[in-house]
Amino acid sequence: MDSNEAPWLRIDDVRYVHNTVDGEVLVIDTEGGLYFSLRGAAAAIWPLLVAGTTRNDLHRAARAAFEAPADTIDAAVDEVIARMTAEGVLRQQPEDGSSPAPALARGAFEPPLVERYDDMRDLLTLDPIHEVSDAGWPNAQG
Amino acid sequence: MTAVPLVSVVVPAYRPGPWLAETLASIVAQHWQRLEIILIDDGNAPALAPPNSGAIPLRLVRQDHAGVSAARNTGLAASAADFIAFLDADDLWLPDSLSLLMAALADHGDCAAAHGRCQRFSVVAPGAKHEMLGGPFWGFNTGTLLFRREAIARNGGFDETIRFGEDFEFLVRLQEAGLRRHLIDGVVMLYRRGHGSTTERAGLSDDFRTSMRHKAAVLAASLARRRATGG
Numbered sequence: 001m002d003s004n005e006a007p008w009l010r011i012d013d014v015r016y017v018h019n020t021v022d023g024e025v026l027v028i029d030t031e032g033g034l035y036f037s038l039r040g041a042a043a044a045i046w047p048l049l050v051a052g053t054t055r056n057d058l059h060r061a062a063r064a065a066f067e068a069p070a071d072t073i074d075a076a077v078d079e080v081i082a083r084m085t086a087e088g089v090l091r092q093q094p095e096d097g098s099s100p101a102p103a104l105a106r107g108a109f110e111p112p113l114v115e116r117y118d119d120m121r122d123l124l125t126l127d128p129i130h131e132v133s134d135a136g137w138p139n140a141q142g
Numbered sequence: 143m144t145a146v147p148l149v150s151v152v153v154p155a156y157r158p159g160p161w162l163a164e165t166l167a168s169i170v171a172q173h174w175q176r177l178e179i180i181l182i183d184d185g186n187a188p189a190l191a192p193p194n195s196g197a198i199p200l201r202l203v204r205q206d207h208a209g210v211s212a213a214r215n216t217g218l219a220a221s222a223a224d225f226i227a228f229l230d231a232d233d234l235w236l237p238d239s240l241s242l243l244m245a246a247l248a249d250h251g252d253c254a255a256a257h258g259r260c261q262r263f264s265v266v267a268p269g270a271k272h273e274m275l276g277g278p279f280w281g282f283n284t285g286t287l288l289f290r291r292e293a294i295a296r297n298g299g300f301d302e303t304i305r306f307g308e309d310f311e312f313l314v315r316l317q318e319a320g321l322r323r324h325l326i327d328g329v330v331m332l333y334r335r336g337h338g339s340t341t342e343r344a345g346l347s348d349d350f351r352t353s354m355r356h357k358a359a360v361l362a363a364s365l366a367r368r369r370a371t372g373g
Contacts (some may be wrong), residue, residue: 022362028357035358105271123314124284126279
């Protein structure tokens with residue numbers, strides 16, 4: 001593991017909900033109604049970002065998993081970290097050690113692809129679930 | 143003189159319990175009286191008996207149990223009206239629900255659907271007093287929407303492979319096709335809670351996250367469709 005001094009990166013799993021479908025990661029911003037699609041290396045390293053990791057550990061794990069030059073892999077990882085951090089999905093948080101880091105699946109390297117969509121915002125910011133609570137959905141205002 | 147348009151109200155019913163009569167009564171009580179009820183018996187045992195709907199025509203269509211999406215599609219196929227609404231067999235409309243929704247579609251010819259608000263309520267026994275829960279909200283409940291028939295026909299109906307969140311999936315495809323909904327402020331549907339409906343779960347957090355994960359899968363399918371068609 002990396003030094004305790006290194007920033008610990010983890011997705012904001014309070015605001016964002018994710019699901020992986022056929023190798024594509026869909027991330028929904030439950031407050032803003034945006035959603036993201038992650039494919040290629042961005043989807044491949046996602047399990048580590050869910051579990052929490054450091055940049056150096058992520059580099060190490062990605063290099064072990066992908067068949068590509070180290071600098072290509074490092075650049076791809078940094079690109080995903082930068083993009084997801086800028087979007088607010090990935091945050092630097094205190095390490096809590098609650099989730100053991102999963103091993104990444106070995107495979108060919110595919111460049112990371114992160115896409116952001118706002119075309120379903122009005123639907124995603126409607127009542128997010130029928131059965132929220134008997135007190136009603138708190139964001140029910142029109 | 144322009145003819146008053148007919149609205150078909152499709153009511154899918156599977157083990158509706160004691161609530162169906164109240165649901166049908168809320169349809170019969172609509173101020174908009176040019177309507178028909180298409181009640182879908184989704185394979186109940188024993189089969190539903192034809193209910194009394196007074197002056198409002200009611201057709202009872204029985205099918206083998208196939209789920210709410212299939213039942214709604216059966217109702218859609220049985221209807222010849224230009225306007226279609228769906229109301230689940232345990233929910234209620236207010237007397238002016240259809241009038242409000244029809245007025246919204248009349249004023250917004252560019253919209254495929256009108257979408258009103260929903261209000262949760264709880265009732266412990268048939269005939270007991272309704273207790274309202276929280277405030278009104280715009281949700282996905284199909285009973286809050288009125289559709290133009292051609293919009294649903296273009297949209298392909300409800301996905302019968304989905305048993306949870308089929309209403310969200312339907313609306314995503316509507317939006318994907320560029321078909322707009324017009325939101326109206328009025329409450330049009332009372333959504334029954336606290337009687338063990340199919341979507342009830344224990345635990346707010348788990349409910350919310352499970353629902354959102356389903357929605358993420360729906361969005362993945364939407365993106366795949368759009369990529370396949372270059373949209």
